[in-house]
Amino acid sequence: MAEDFRNCRDVDAHLAPYVDGEEPPAAQDAIETHLSACPSCRDHADAETSARDLVRQHREALSAHASDVLRARCAAIRQSAIESPIQQSESSIPQSESAIRQSESPIPQSTIRQPAVFSRQSARLRQGFGAQAIRRWVPLSLAATLVLAVAGVFLFGLNDRVEALAGSLAIDHVKCFKVEGTDRHPSAALAEEHWQKDQGWPIVVPETAPSEQLKLVDVRRCFTTDGRSAHMMYTWRGAPLSLYVLPENVGRDRVVDKMGHEAIIWCANSRTYAVVAEGHPQDITRIVDYMKAHAR
Amino acid sequence: MVFRRPSGRSPGDSTRDEDSAFAEAALACIDSLYGTALRLTRRAADAEDLVQDTYLKAFRSAHQFEPGTNLKAWLFTILHNTFRNMRRHDGRNPVDVDSEVVERAADDVEGTQSPEQILTGATLDADLQAALDALPDAFRQAVWLRDVEELSYAEMAKVLDVPIGTVMSRISRGRRALSEGLQARRAGSIVGLVRKHG
Numbered sequence: 155m156a157e158d159f160r161n162c163r164d165v166d167a168h169l170a171p172y173v174d175g176e177e178p179p180a181a182q183d184a185i186e187t188h189l190s191a192c193p194s195c196r197d198h199a200d201a202e203t204s205a206r207d208l209v210r211q212h213r214e215a216l217s218a219h220a221s222d223v224l225r226a227r228c229a230a231i232r233q234s235a236i237e238s239p240i241q242q243s244e245s246s247i248p249q250s251e252s253a254i255r256q257s258e259s260p261i262p263q264s265t266i267r268q269p270a271v272f273s274r275q276s277a278r279l280r281q282g283f284g285a286q287a288i289r290r291w292v293p294l295s296l297a298a299t300l301v302l303a304v305a306g307v308f309l310f311g312l313n314d315r316v317e318a319l320a321g322s323l324a325i326d327h328v329k330c331f332k333v334e335g336t337d338r339h340p341s342a343a344l345a346e347e348h349w350q351k352d353q354g355w356p357i358v359v360p361e362t363a364p365s366e367q368l369k370l371v372d373v374r375r376c377f378t379t380d381g382r383s384a385h386m387m388y389t390w391r392g393a394p395l396s397l398y399v400l401p402e403n404v405g406r407d408r409v410v411d412k413m414g415h416e417a418i419i420w421c422a423n424s425r426t427y428a429v430v431a432e433g434h435p436q437d438i439t440r441i442v443d444y445m446k447a448h449a450r
Numbered sequence: 451m452v453f454r455r456p457s458g459r460s461p462g463d464s465t466r467d468e469d470s471a472f473a474e475a476a477l478a479c480i481d482s483l484y485g486t487a488l489r490l491t492r493r494a495a496d497a498e499d500l501v502q503d504t505y506l507k508a509f510r511s512a513h514q515f516e517p518g519t520n521l522k523a524w525l526f527t528i529l530h531n532t533f534r535n536m537r538r539h540d541g542r543n544p545v546d547v548d549s550e551v552v553e554r555a556a557d558d559v560e561g562t563q564s565p566e567q568i569l570t571g572a573t574l575d576a577d578l579q580a581a582l583d584a585l586p587d588a589f590r591q592a593v594w595l596r597d598v599e600e601l602s603y604a605e606m607a608k609v610l611d612v613p614i615g616t617v618m619s620r621i622s623r624g625r626r627a628l629s630e631g632l633q634a635r636r637a638g639s640i641v642g643l644v645r646k647h648g
Contacts, residue, residue, distance in 0.1 A: 170596075170621040171603070201629035202622060208578060209597040209628070215575040216582070216598055218485035224498050225480060228505045232473045246531035247511040248524060248608060381536070 159184040165195050173202045320410035320417035320428070323398055326376055327415060327430040330387060331394040336371050345373035349384060357384045357399050360448035366441060367391045386449075390441050395431040397445055402426060418442050422450065472512050476505065479522045482599055483529055489594050490533050492583065500536065504529040523605040526595065530609050581631035589624030596621050 159165050159181065165188050171177045172185045189196045209216070220228075342359040350356050353375065362370045369389045376385040376398060383400040407420045416438055419428045427449060429442050483504060487497035507528050508515075515524055582590060595601045595609060606617045 166622070167615065167619065170618040170625075173622075173625070174596075176603075198622075198626055202625040205593075205625040205629040205632075206597055208632075209582075209593060209625075212575055212578055213598050216485075216579065217481060218488050218497075220480040220484040220501065221498075224484065224501060225477075227502055228477060228480060231502060231505050232477065232509050246507050246528050246535060247514050248527040248531075 159188045162188075162192060162195050165189070165192075166198070169195075169199055169202055173199060173206055316404055316406050316408050316419060317410055319404065319426075320408065320419060320430075321412045323376075323396070323417055323428050323430050324412040324415040326385065326398075327394065327396040328413070330372075330374065330385060330396070334372055334374075334387065336369075336387075336389050336394065338371055340370060340372060342370055342373075345370075345386075349373060353384075355401050357386075358449055359386055360388075360397070360445060363444070366444055368395075368441065368444070390431060393432060395429065395441065397449060398426075398428040398430070399449065400426040400428075420446065422446075469512065472515070473509060475521055476508055476512075476525060479525055482522060483525055486526060486594065486599065487529060487533070489582075489590060490530075490587075500529060500533055503532050503536075507532065520601075520605055522599070523601055523609060526599070526601070526605075526609045530591075530611070577632060577635055581628055581635055584631050585624055585627055588620055589627055592617065592620035593624035593628060597625075 159168070165172075165185055168177060168181065168185060172182060175182070177185065189199055339362065342361040345359050346357060349359075357373075359370065359373055360368070362368060367390060371387040371389060374385045374387070375381055376383045382402075383398050386397040386399070388395045388397065401424070403421045403424050404419070404426045405421060408417075410417045410419070415430050415432055416434075417428055417430045418438065419426065421427070427445070429438065429445055431438055431441075480501065483501050484497060487500040487504075488494065491497045491500060504525060508525055511528075515521065582593070585593070591610065592606070595606050596603075601609065603614050603617050603621075607614045610617065610620075612620075
């Protein structure tokens with residue numbers, strides 16, 4: 155036995171297994187002997203025993219239950235994963251003891267390593283999912299996801315940061331509309347309030363504007379850009395249009411054509427804005443001007 | 451729970467039945483995963499995202515699971531790794547679990563009541579929930595995985611990616627801090643009562 159449990163430090167390091175009754179009998183006895191002579195360690199052991207018993211007695215009450223919606227979504231994930239398993243290894247997957255040790259160094263995963271589809275938090279989550287929404291998750295085919303992932307890797311290989319940003323926003327735009335659809339019409343004021351509360355910085359969400367044929371569909375957090383930017387989803391003239399706001403200034407205004415989408419990027423104060431939509435730049439100018447005026 | 455692939459097949463012979471059995475065994479852990487995610491993120495929406503991400507990765511990497519080992523612990527490991535990555539991407543600091551200040555924090559609060567006095571009355575679930583939530587992340591995770599999810603020290607070491615000695619120390623400190631937190635909570639409510647009634 156390495157420790158003889160005469161000093162408090164040795165005993166302290168073994169209190170958890172002692173309290174759990176997992177020490178070998180000899181050690182259990184030696185610790186017991188120390189505790190009977192040391193009020194301070196005895197107090198610690200008693201406190202730990204009481205807390206342990208209390209938590210275990212209340213295990214059921216402390217446990218949480220996954221909602222039916224979450225169950226349905228996870229079952230749907232299972233279906234799509236079984237149809238096309240990805241054999242690549244990820245840093246989150248425990249492979250072996252040594253692999254786990256290696257992962258102690260922070261391995262930054264590629265920003266769009268995963269379809270952020272399943273890891274997005276939207277205002278809608280708090281409002282509750284309808285059955286219709288569940289159905290929308292299911293048909294998201296893995297093939298489309300793979301195309302996006304490959305495109306993402308390609309785009310992130312580019313040196314130009316703004317170019318890469320435009321690429322990732324175009325991907326996010328396509329993906330979000332595919333998953334979300336366009337049949338919701340939340341309140342802009344409420345979305346602003348939620349955003350400020352959850353993310354800690356303010357955004358201005360341009361409201362639905364019939365005169366511009368602009369309709370607000372949703373406001374979400376965009377994980378594609380490190381989870382820091384706001385993604386405001388609209389339909390404009392009936393087609394998907396996205397407005398992104400990043401809480402930083404990338405320092406360059408640009409118009410980039412990516413995957414058949416225009417990404418118009420501009421900076422103001424300490425923010426970067428981007429409008430992503432399909433169409434010719436000249437057609438989009440009007441709505442971009444509108445967004446510039448209203449999204450400040 | 452220990453999940454075993456059906457025997458009698460060569461290791462590489464993965465069939466639909468096996469996949470389906472694996473998926474069902476994994477999905478049966480959803481309450482545990484969600485409860486643990488909730489303790490990590492403290493917000494239902496974030497916890498749901500985390501659980502979905504965990505399943506996505508688990509199902510895609512099912513072939514990496516070692517049959518005969520604890521499936522729930524494997525899923526917890528993915529969940530914790532995913533959580534750490536999420537934190538990094540959020541621009542927030544990953545949980546500062548190794549800070550010595552945190553490890554020592556539990557020692558700084560000296561109690562005046564005996565643990566029995568503290569705990570016999572503190573049976574309210576809400577009190578316990580609140581005291582648990584008030585623990586430093588590292589302690590809360592340790593107490594949760596051990597006393598609610600009943601993982602072994604070795605399994606916890608893998609999930610939390612720390613040595614077993616650290617696991618034991620965190621469980622010990624976490625339990626002690628929980629006991630002291632409950633005591634403070636009770637003392638606070640007594641002070642509140644005295645104030646209220648003069």
